[in-house]
Amino acid sequence: MRMLGRVAVSMTAATIGFSIISAAVAADETKPATLYGDMSSVTQDMLNRAGHDGNDFLLTNGNYWQQRFYPNRQINRDNVAGLRPAWIFQTDVTESMETSPLVVNGVMYVTTSFDHVYALNARTGEELWHYQQKLGPITTYCCGPNNRGVALYGDNVYLATLDAKLVALDAKTGKVKWETQIANPEEGYSETMAPTAVDGKILIGTNGGEYGIRGFVKAYDAKDGHLIWTFYTIPEKNEGVWAAQDATGRDMHRDIAAEKANLAKAGDLYKRLGGGVWQNPSVDLATRRIYFVVGNPSPDLDGAARPGDNLYTDSLVSVDLDTGKYVCHYQYIAHDVWDLDAVSPTVLAEAKDADGKIVPVVMEAGKTGHVYVNNRKDCSLIRFSEAMVPQEDMWSLPSAKGTRMLPGANGGVEWSPMATNPFLGLAYAINLHQPMTYTVTSAPYPNGKLWLGGAFAVIPTEAQWGNITAVDYNTGKIRWQVKTPQPMIGGVLATAGGLVFTGEGNGRFAAYDSATGSRLWQFMAGAGVNAPPSSYTVDGKQYIVVAAGGNVQLNYRRGNAIIAFSLAE
Amino acid sequence: MWRVALALLTLGWSVTGVAQTQTVEQKAAACAACHGEKGVPVDKAFPVIWGQHQGYLFLQLRDFKAGARKNDFMQAVVAELSRDDMMALAEYFSKKPWPDLRQKSATDAEAAVANRVNVSIGCTGCHLGQYQGDATVPRLAGQQHDYLLKSMRDFRSRARANNPGMTDLMKATAEADFEPEANFLAGH
Numbered sequence: 001m002r003m004l005g006r007v008a009v010s011m012t013a014a015t016i017g018f019s020i021i022s023a024a025v026a027a028d029e030t031k032p033a034t035l036y037g038d039m040s041s042v043t044q045d046m047l048n049r050a051g052h053d054g055n056d057f058l059l060t061n062g063n064y065w066q067q068r069f070y071p072n073r074q075i076n077r078d079n080v081a082g083l084r085p086a087w088i089f090q091t092d093v094t095e096s097m098e099t100s101p102l103v104v105n106g107v108m109y110v111t112t113s114f115d116h117v118y119a120l121n122a123r124t125g126e127e128l129w130h131y132q133q134k135l136g137p138i139t140t141y142c143c144g145p146n147n148r149g150v151a152l153y154g155d156n157v158y159l160a161t162l163d164a165k166l167v168a169l170d171a172k173t174g175k176v177k178w179e180t181q182i183a184n185p186e187e188g189y190s191e192t193m194a195p196t197a198v199d200g201k202i203l204i205g206t207n208g209g210e211y212g213i214r215g216f217v218k219a220y221d222a223k224d225g226h227l228i229w230t231f232y233t234i235p236e237k238n239e240g241v242w243a244a245q246d247a248t249g250r251d252m253h254r255d256i257a258a259e260k261a262n263l264a265k266a267g268d269l270y271k272r273l274g275g276g277v278w279q280n281p282s283v284d285l286a287t288r289r290i291y292f293v294v295g296n297p298s299p300d301l302d303g304a305a306r307p308g309d310n311l312y313t314d315s316l317v318s319v320d321l322d323t324g325k326y327v328c329h330y331q332y333i334a335h336d337v338w339d340l341d342a343v344s345p346t347v348l349a350e351a352k353d354a355d356g357k358i359v360p361v362v363m364e365a366g367k368t369g370h371v372y373v374n375n376r377k378d379c380s381l382i383r384f385s386e387a388m389v390p391q392e393d394m395w396s397l398p399s400a401k402g403t404r405m406l407p408g409a410n411g412g413v414e415w416s417p418m419a420t421n422p423f424l425g426l427a428y429a430i431n432l433h434q435p436m437t438y439t440v441t442s443a444p445y446p447n448g449k450l451w452l453g454g455a456f457a458v459i460p461t462e463a464q465w466g467n468i469t470a471v472d473y474n475t476g477k478i479r480w481q482v483k484t485p486q487p488m489i490g491g492v493l494a495t496a497g498g499l500v501f502t503g504e505g506n507g508r509f510a511a512y513d514s515a516t517g518s519r520l521w522q523f524m525a526g527a528g529v530n531a532p533p534s535s536y537t538v539d540g541k542q543y544i545v546v547a548a549g550g551n552v553q554l555n556y557r558r559g560n561a562i563i564a565f566s567l568a569e
Numbered sequence: 570m571w572r573v574a575l576a577l578l579t580l581g582w583s584v585t586g587v588a589q590t591q592t593v594e595q596k597a598a599a600c601a602a603c604h605g606e607k608g609v610p611v612d613k614a615f616p617v618i619w620g621q622h623q624g625y626l627f628l629q630l631r632d633f634k635a636g637a638r639k640n641d642f643m644q645a646v647v648a649e650l651s652r653d654d655m656m657a658l659a660e661y662f663s664k665k666p667w668p669d670l671r672q673k674s675a676t677d678a679e680a681a682v683a684n685r686v687n688v689s690i691g692c693t694g695c696h697l698g699q700y701q702g703d704a705t706v707p708r709l710a711g712q713q714h715d716y717l718l719k720s721m722r723d724f725r726s727r728a729r730a731n732n733p734g735m736t737d738l739m740k741a742t743a744e745a746d747f748e749p750e751a752n753f754l755a756g757h
Contacts, residue, residue, distance in 0.1 A: 095697070095698070114703075135704070137623040137624045137627060137656065137659065137660065137663075137704065138624045138627070138628075138704065138705060139624065139703070139704040139705060140704075140705050142694075142695075143694055144694065144697070145697070145703060162704075210734070299733075402741065437741075439737070439740065439741055441733075441736070441737050441740060443730075443733030443736065443737075444733075446637075446731065446732065446733050446734075447632075447635075447637065449628075449731065449732045449733065449734060450695075450732060450733070450734025450735065451733055451734060452733070452734045452737050452738075453733075453737070454737050455690065455737040455738050455740065455741035457689045457690050457741045457742075458688055458689050458690075458691075459689075460685050460688050460689050552693065552694055552697065552698070553691065553694050555687065555688075555691070555693050555694075555698075558698055
């Protein structure tokens with residue numbers, strides 16, 4: 001099923017002005033380099049300056065601050081109408097694509113579902129090499145066999161796999177240099193996120209909040225894969241402060257007296273309390289801290305099994321980059337029983353605090369539909385944005401018969417990364433509106449199996465839709481919104497050309513005016529565009545690139561394409 | 570069940586033990602008594618295991634042995650199997666071709682119900698497009714109709730309790746939808 005036939009198309013390429021490259025062309029060969037690019041090493045200095053690099057795209061979310069703001073303005077508001085496909089590369093895997101393409105020195109690295117990696121000539125889409133991870137028989141993952149991309153460091157490409165391994169590949173050949181087992185997939189651990197490379201370390205979180213894992217972020221040595229430190233997202237003492245209200249001050253209707261009474265009987269909760277980390281941490285090189293968000297507690301909807309605040313689930317967490325030691329945290333939702341957790345990657349910025357003073361902040365777009373702005377110094381909340389999607393009956397508790405509450409459990413904002421424009425002070429988030437009912441049941445820990453503690457079911461008779469929302473992060477006000485016909489999942493890219501790029505499940509990939517939200521250009525990709533776009537420049541020409549592979553979670557039309565766009569000559 | 574026990578006896582496989590010297594093919598031969606010589610089960614209530622995913626088959630054997638999945642006969646069959654035996658058997662059957670049971674395709678009305686159920690609880694979020702499954706998630710497309718129906722009901726009632734996530738999802742689904750869903754999957 002997943003290895004659909006390769007399609008070699010060449011006849012029409014010249015006539016329609018772009019090339020379609022089949023994965024079959026060079027699947028069995030590797031080439032050491034492109035004609036122009038030499039795949040030179042990715043140095044720490046290059047990574048430190050990635051946000052100002054108008055040629056490469058070196059980190060999953062653009063730079064260590066994860067701003068997804070590309071500084072080249074060759075493609076801009078005035079000429080974006082002339083954007084057209086430069087090339088299309090068809091991968092071997094027709095299944096959900098969430099990859100963030102990385103580009104260094106004219107070479108692009110992309111991934112697919114089931115952990116394939118391709119190195120491509122970024123000018124032409126020609127395949128340089130193809131690596132397929134031989135997955136073990138046991139993989140346990142929620143929400144599709146996705147992969148969100150690789151990390152680049154030195155002469156290596158780093159991949160994290162569905163069977164919970166970290167693999168280092170030779171960037172020139174795609175050959176394995178080393179691999180290490182991160183955690184046991186039979187216990188519900190898996191990897192879909194891209195690693196982050198920084199100062200000789202490869203940082204990686206884990207999936208598994210739907211399977212009763214104990215979440216973590218780990219740092220491995222980039223050279224040989226030995227473990228440097230582990231930060232568990234679930235501390236042994238995790239009951240917290242028994243918060244009655246969420247970050248926005250709304251009552252969560254907890255029966256705290258009953259929870260306290262149950263605490264002694266709960267046993268070693270920390271061993272199976274969930275707390276996955278789905279997306280890359282942001283890195284503050286000045287303070288040598290990283291910031292990431294921690295996902296839902298296990299089981300998702302049954303709070304009776306897990307009294308207390310369930311720290312650090314549904315939280316922003318900062319730890320020391322060099323040691324992995326705890327620095328600070330802020331919990332958005334204590335004792336979550338809706339799976340309205342925190343999964344979209346954190347973004348660093350400088351923004352006004354409550355007194356109007358510019359301070360270093362860290363932002364996160366929640367499934368609740370709020371963008372939260374926290375102080376980087378102590379993780380404290382500065383503000384939260386206006387709700388980007390309808391919120392109704394928050395926080396009604398899940399029930400045996402099912403309770404309708406909005407947002408639905410996919411958000412608000414899912415794992416999709418935001419983009420920001422620091423000159424406009426705007427953060428761009430894509431949202432889902434999916435009315436759902438929340439049901440609760442109780443079952444004992446099922447030994448690494450799906451453990452939801454209930455169900456969140458879409459109400460088929462109610463309309464679903466999505467939106468792209470620009471939030472002023474200095475005020476929390478919504479600057480503009482564009483409604484889309486389907487819930488949004490994938491990611492956003494902003495550029496210095498005054499543009500915002502994002503895609504939809506129906507295949508539309510579009511450019512919007514970053515100041516107003518006006519749609520300036522679109523392309524129908526034929527499959528869901530549910531991955532974050534990147535941009536790069538080679539030989540003086542800027543490209544926008546994105547994967548069109550659809551999405552498992554929302555069942556959007558599948559495809560297998562990486563599509564690069566440039567301005568018509 | 571007596572037919573099955575008789576078949577096993579004729580194959581010389583005592584349900585109380587598996588000779589350590591047997592190859593995986595020899596061990597697998599006993600499974601054919603129920604699951605079919607050519608992968609077509611001998612009874613409509615028995616699942617197709619030919620071409621099923623290795624991880625899923627292994628976890629079911631593991632759960633039968635641990636008692637997490639209840640079935641007197643299967644629990645007796647796996648009692649003496651080691652983890653390596655179970656993994657080897659799972660691999661062996663996963664590499665066999667999926668049999669064509671020639672089950673009829675669903676009607677448009679049944680397919681519409683299945684689509685609505687999928688929108689509601691997201692079946693293809695785990696079982697993937699075309700319900701082919703992967704690794705520890707079973708293929709549903711073309712599985713035996715009666716087995717599919719029984720599985721949905723057993724998950725719902727907790728008679729099958731080794732996947733509480735599936736229990737939750739089946740509880741969130743109207744029981745009247747199970748029959749059209751089974752028809753849809755069996756004929757898919």
